[in-house]
């Protein structure tokens with residue numbers, strides 16, 4: 001690029017940065033003032049309100065005055081929040097005001113048709129107006145016009161606006177690398193967005209935090225980011241194709257596009273594990289947006305199931321499926337996982353709930369001081385005497401009301417019991433006075449009541465009983481009187497029940513049903529709820545008690561969606577009925593036993609109509625070097641369809657070791673070598689948690705800084721780690737060492753995708769160790785390896 005051009009561009013950068021600096025100063029002053037206001041309002045809060053509770057009118061005035069004062073404070077605090085966010089954005093723009101430019105000449109139709117003057121559009125992470133307040137010095141990357149930059153190369157181009165399509169000619173597309181207000185790189189680009197810039201970005205060392213990709217979003221990723229039409233957007237993308245990145249930029253886009261109506265807490269991202277949450281948590285703040293709500297499916301289950309069971313998590317299930325091969329009930333468990341994850345089991349549960357509507361729902365007696373106050377039979381009788389045309393949840397609510405009334409009656413009788421008398425006597429003076437004060441407040445005792453010993457005692461007895469009944473009432477309100485575990489268990493207790501429920505559709509019941517029933521009963525008796533049972537159990541619970549739907553969520557993002565079962569998808573749709581879904585995954589990385597194999601996201605299509613659904617396939621992979629992608633693609637079917645980005649590095653390598661000592665020594669040496677080459681993050685990926693633990697113990701002596709990642713790990717940090725394969729999902733490392741790829745470690749066909757997932761975590765280097773003959777998943781890839 002010519003010097004003159006760079007000089008002219010730098011001049012513009014200087015001017016823009018100068019203007020940003022001025023605005024920063026003004027804003028700082030303003031935020032300072034607002035802050036002082038807030039401190040002042042807080043300090044003088046009580047001086048500026050008139051507090052008087054003498055009578056009802058005064059109290060009302062006090063309340064109004066308090067409300068007004070609080071509103072002023074809230075308004076100021078909001079203003080402060082807005083200004084702070086704006087300030088943060090300006091500080092970012094001050095360092096790097098923009099990353100791209102397109103020159104675009106809009107076509108004008110009709111009278112005087114022809115071409116307007118070209119306009120230069122500069123793109124940054126936020127927009128900025130000039131001194132006059134009328135011209136944009138920087139356009140937000142999410143503005144309609146900015147899509148030109150992502151969708152076109154120079155030539156005819158168009159973009160959508162809320163008022164229609166605008167066509168024209170793009171005459172220039174330029175990219176900048178601006179650091180601390182100085183242009184350090186500038187490229188004019190052709191067909192795709194800045195191969196050069198992308199090269200530079202992708203060639204960098206990894207980070208503990210995911211980065212935003214706004215400067216280099218690719219056309220097909222932009223389709224995901226800006227999609228506004230689909231109610232269900234399905235993204236099938238190769239490993240490293242930018243699914244997570246696109247999802248996060250899409251959230252930023254939606255928050256910008258619908259800023260009047262959408263807030264960050266109306267967007268929920270389901271991610272694979274807590275560590276992944278930490279990994280992606282900085283992307284939106286980096287883009288000047290607040291973070292969406294982040295959770296994992298397991299966290300949701302725990303929140304809903306509370307303490308009622310020892311709830312197995314997906315990783316414990318995974319450890320079992322990977323490590324218990326050959327154990328007595330292994331095959332039964334696998335059959336159970338497959339069946340209980342599918343929609344057939346869902347319809348069995350739906351029918352079971354319908355049957356419970358007629359009979360069989362289990363209840364728990366309400367007990368008090370070791371006595372049964374209301375028996376389960378009484379509840380059952382009452383429940384089934386209610387109008388059966390009413391839904392289960394409605395009848396449950398009516399039963400709860402009845403129970404509360406019963407409890408009120410029972411509490412009256414309880415007052416006369418000896419234990420109340422005993423308890424009254426035990427009250428010390430202070431407690432007695434306290435109870436009496438309470439009584440006076442509640443019952444408005446007059447001074448006449450003093451001395452009326454009987455009345456005093458009655459009231460005190462009522463208070464004591466009421467206190468003790470509080471817990472019972474609260475349990476009733478929480479519907480704890482339903483014996484959910486027994487109600488669920490009953491489905492398995494009689495093995496013929498399923499076929500009678502599925503009259504005509506018995507063929508969907510698996511062959512091993514009898515054994516599955518046995519296994520389920522065993523596990524429930526031990527107070528354990530297997531992962532595959534958790535969603536069905538919750539579904540049944542919700543059919544009985546009513547679904548706890550969340551209608552405030554407008555957008556649901558499900559990352560690593562290949563790990564969700566059809567049942568889970570249906571359930572999520574049910575609890576977020578108003579949300580649009582963006583579902584991102586890679587069928588080649590399906591690692592759970594419930595994975596449905598080749599048909600990928602098929603179950604999802606049942607949730608929305610064809611017209612509501614859009615599917616985007618990402619074939620280009622950005623994470624790894626061409627050498628790594630060429631190699632890993634040979635491990636999977638259709639791998640040749642993955643298109644590597646043209647970035648080169650060392651060929652992957654394999655070392656077959658002879659014994660344990662050599663194994664550990666060579667891995668230690670490899671770690672040192674990678675570090676010397678500048679790798680910031682190195683992962684030794686083992687198959688299971690158990691193998692990771694062993695690897696860690698063996699390696700830590702010679703690598704004291706090495707860390708072990710377990711399912712509880714919540715932060716993703718740089719450095720050298722040992723990590724189980726399934727936890728490495730979604731994250732990436734400069735260099736990956738596969739701990740042991742021996743054929744007897746990765747032996748089952750079902751483990752192919754797990755192995756593939758582990759290998760595709762590598763950005764720049766991949767080294768595979770094997771303690772014997774390497775896994776057959778490498779058969780096709782092996783010849784291309786450096787031995």
Ligand SMILES: Nc1ncnc2c1ncn2[C@@H]1O[C@H](COP(=O)(O)OP(=O)(O)OP(=O)(O)O)[C@@H](O)[C@H]1O
Nearest residue numbers: 213216217218239240241242243244245622623730
């Ligand atoms: N357009 C882009 N510009 C720059 N970097 C990109 C782009 N797209 C993807 N990347 C980079 O590629 C890597 C992989 O991206 P990401 O993790 O989003 O992929 P993924 O499809 O979710 O991967 P996986 O399914 O393997 O977990 C990241 O380092 C990301 O920053």
